[in-house]
Amino acid sequence: MTVLRVLARKWIYVRKAALVKEALKRSLLLACSLIPPLGRLVYNLEISPDGVSVGTGDMARDWDARARRNARWYIYWDAWKTEEEFDAAGEADVRDVVLKELVVEPGARALEIGCGIGRLVKPMSRRTAEVHGVDISAEMVQQGKERLEGLTNVQLRVCDGALSAYPAGHFDLCYSIAVFRHLPEKRFVLTYLAEAARVLKAAGIVRFEVWATGRADRREQGGTLVGVTFSEVEMRQLLTRLGFEVLEVEPRPGLPYVIYTARKEQRAGDETRVLVHWTRTRAESLQRSTT
Numbered sequence: 001m002t003v004l005r006v007l008a009r010k011w012i013y014v015r016k017a018a019l020v021k022e023a024l025k026r027s028l029l030l031a032c033s034l035i036p037p038l039g040r041l042v043y044n045l046e047i048s049p050d051g052v053s054v055g056t057g058d059m060a061r062d063w064d065a066r067a068r069r070n071a072r073w074y075i076y077w078d079a080w081k082t083e084e085e086f087d088a089a090g091e092a093d094v095r096d097v098v099l100k101e102l103v104v105e106p107g108a109r110a111l112e113i114g115c116g117i118g119r120l121v122k123p124m125s126r127r128t129a130e131v132h133g134v135d136i137s138a139e140m141v142q143q144g145k146e147r148l149e150g151l152t153n154v155q156l157r158v159c160d161g162a163l164s165a166y167p168a169g170h171f172d173l174c175y176s177i178a179v180f181r182h183l184p185e186k187r188f189v190l191t192y193l194a195e196a197a198r199v200l201k202a203a204g205i206v207r208f209e210v211w212a213t214g215r216a217d218r219r220e221q222g223g224t225l226v227g228v229t230f231s232e233v234e235m236r237q238l239l240t241r242l243g244f245e246v247l248e249v250e251p252r253p254g255l256p257y258v259i260y261t262a263r264k265e266q267r268a269g270d271e272t273r274v275l276v277h278w279t280r281t282r283a284e285s286l287q288r289s290t291t
């Protein structure tokens with residue numbers, strides 16, 4: 001009996017602590033939205049293994065500084081200490097996230113938006129004929145080129161917020177993981193999605209991750225570390241307007257982000273053969289989204 005009472009008390013204590021933590025988080029988020037300078041400070045605040053610092057709000061400058069400080073930590077802070085664990089995390093994310101339920105045929109071309117130092121590009125190079133990566137940070141791209149030297153089907157480039165280096169209808173797959181969640185304004189995400197619609201072949205696949213939104217953390221503006229949020233309705237409308245068919249919207253387990261998978265529409269007369277395919281039928285997707 002005593003044991004049960006102790007356990008019950010402990011449970012109430014843990015529950016209360018969680019409620020207090022959630023209330024504090026929500027109050028802070030509310031304060032951030034009411035007092036913009038506070039928001040800018042909080043969304044740009046960084047506590048890394050090298051200490052505390054505050055980003056400037058300029059995407060290229062902040063990510064260059066992060067790459068110089070500790071690129072692997074800022075890219076993937078769950079597995080950054082050794083090159084081996086960083087590589088293993090990239091391999092797992094390509095298998096379980098980037099290519100989940102997609103079939104890649106020989107000859108496929110892929111493009112990553114926000115490639116960093118090539119954590120995902122490296123395993124993608126073993127599965128595609130060509131993989132290209134763009135990043136806003138010249139420092140990330142430089143380190144990526146050094147890391148992936150010798151991989152002949154890889155090309156990394158610095159970009160300025162668009163995909164202007166690439167021709168229309170060129171790629172089978174365009175993906176972006178752990179990038180849009182850091183963008184400080186929605187228009188940057190919109191430009192990349194419109195650009196993805198341009199550079200993909202007809203029926204090509206776009207897969208990307210954004211911050212999901214709850215009532216307390218809806219953000220139109222953020223910093224270069226904690227970026228904007230999109231509601232599902234908003235993102236579905238946007239993708240449809242850009243000529244994509246939404247195939248799946250999947251929350252990332254244990255994380256506040258969602259992954260969208262969409263297919264560029266194919267018009268009558270579009271002859272190009274796309275080499276990356278979604279494996280589920282429309283009926284299966286609908287069934288999963290309702291269960």
Ligand SMILES: C[S@@+](CC[C@H](N)C(=O)[O-])C[C@H]1O[C@@H](n2cnc3c(N)ncnc32)[C@H](O)[C@@H]1O
Nearest residue numbers: 063075114115116119135136137140177178179
């Ligand atoms: C957390 S890292 C993720 C890197 C890579 N996608 C991965 O999962 O390994 C975020 C990357 O996005 C890049 N980035 C930030 N803002 C960007 C923008 N507006 N355009 C392109 N890349 C951006 C950063 O420089 C950084 O390399």
